[in-house]
Amino acid sequence: MANHKSAIKRARQNKVRRLRNKSYRTRVKNVSKEVRSAVMENSLEVAQEKLRNAVSIIQKTASKGVIHRNTAARKISRLYRLVNQISS
DSSP: OOOSHHHHHHHHHHHHHHHHHHHHHHHHHHHHHHHHHHHHTTOHHHHHHHHHHHHHHHHHHHHTTSSOHHHHHHHHHHHHHHHHHHHO
């Protein structure tokens, strides 16, 4: 456990940030899963709607530094590729 006043504050901040980042990561996983399930049901319009929402959330998560920007780009690219497969 931290002993100095600044170290105690830093530990407290890390705990709060860890929980916040965890919720962002979980949110990214959930929106990706929603897109994939819409693709499995072969519903193009629903999949495109979910994709727009997912891209927004993934980009926002990357902008906050929770996930790396290349990781975000890779996830978005894979989701777009899935949706485009059912559209053609």
